[in-house]
Structure formats: C-alpha cells, structure tokens
Amino acid sequence: MACIQSGGIYALINVKAQNSCLDLSGGDNYSIIGYGYHSGPNQAWMFERQYNGNYLIRSIGSGLYLNIEGEPRDGARVVAKPTQFQWHIEDEPSFQQAIRLFVPGTNQNVDLSDHGNATPGTPVTLWGKWNGNNQLWRIESVGGVR
Template sequence: MIRIENQHTYSLKNSYGGTAVDLSGGDNYSIIGYHPHDGSNQAWIFQQDGDQNGWFIKSLRSGKYLGVEGCPNDGTAVVVVSNPFKWDVKDSDLENAKGIRILVHGTNFSLDLDYGNSANHTKVQIWGSWPGANQIWGLVEHQ
C-alpha cells in the first residue's frame, strides 16, 4: 500500500500521460492535466476523513477541494468546490502502472485524464473504472 500522510501535500502525476493534476490558472475552477512544474496550483493537501481510504483533497493555492461538477457520471468534469468532497484512494490495480486510483467516494468513478493525453489543458474528468493507466496517479510529496 502506498502510504499517504494526513495533512501532507502532494502533486499527482498521471501514469499514462505524465501530466499533473492542475488547478487551471485561467479560471481557478477547472482541473486540467498540465506539464508538472511544482507550482501551488499543482499541490494538493490530503486530509483523512475517519475511515482508512476516505480523503478530502484540498488545493494549496485556492483552499478549495477537488470535487465534481454536478452528479458523478461518465465524463463529469473535475473542478474545485467550496465544501469538502470525499474521495476513496486505493493502490493501483494495474500491474503496469504504479500509483493510486482516486474514486468518488462509494462509487466506481475514477479520476481520469481524458484519453491519457499528454497535452497541456487536457480535461480531467471522472469515468467508470477500467484497466487504463490514464486512471492511475503517481504521488510526489512536496517539501
């Protein structure tokens, strides 16, 4: 099991596309894939919520939480929201991709880099879990 420390700050790098989970500087709302650069808009504070796998993921830059726009469904946009939004974090279930799978709490919807595209500004959405490395994220701790 990958060890995540409560209240520690991490960046999330996609196992397939190599881009980081990035709070868009364009609107400070949308979550996109963007080349890793160690900026505060790519830094996420993991806050444990009682149970072992439940986490709130808070933007270091905005103080808002990683969440979804509307009801969880295939293709739902990932954005920042004002209230804590719970995610389940599990080790990768793919042999060829190391990292974690981040799911909307109590669902099978995974944080997903659209088609694993490595281009800047690629959408980050949620999709039903499938064996694709574009749904696996590597953790890099910020010091």
C-alpha cells in the first residue's frame, strides 16, 4: 500500500496540481482544500490502519478526522470532523507512491475540484473514479510513526 505505515504521518500532494497539498483550512478548521505545500501541521495527516484494512486519517494540527459532508456523492465536500471516518486506500499503478482515497464500498474518491485547479483554496470533494490525475495523491512521509 504505497509504503503507508499505520501511525505514519504523511502529506498528500495532488498528482495533477503538483504543489497543491491536502490542507485543513486555517480559515474555518473544517474545509479541506488544495493549498501550496508548506509542511505545516494542517497539511500533516496520521494514517491509522483498522482491523478491516481501511484507514482513519487524522490531522496532526487539530486532531480532527478526514471525513465527508453528508452522503457520498459527486461534489460532496471533504471536511474535518471530530468523528472517525474510514477510508479505503488503493495504490495507483500508473504513478509511484500515488494513492486513491475511496469511501469504502463506493467508487467515490477524493478529488481536487475543477479538474485539479492549483489555485490555493480550491475545494477538495468526492467524485466518482475516472482517469483524472486530480484524483491521485502522492504520499510523502513528514514525520515518524506515532
């Protein structure tokens, strides 16, 4: 699984918008946006493997979990909440160290909106799986295992 270690801390950088990182917005501490990588704690995520093989993904900066707003559907916002939410992670064979993050049991995966718009603040949403590189996230270790 792209060398993900349970308890490992990673940044998730969009494959299409190459400097755009999965970022917990400092503006509302709720929205997940694409933002230029700066190695802040709001861009560091701890992956915690669960017994079923899925992962909890928790913000190092806030302790909130990567979650969704409402039901899994095209355009649903990816947000941070205090409630745990499991993600199914799949390696993307066409890119080294790239993954897709799915809502388990669906084809809905984490997508940098507007076809991977690199403008800081672009919303991160769910969208059905397709060939767009804006749905691929390169993982980079940014800390040890906790």
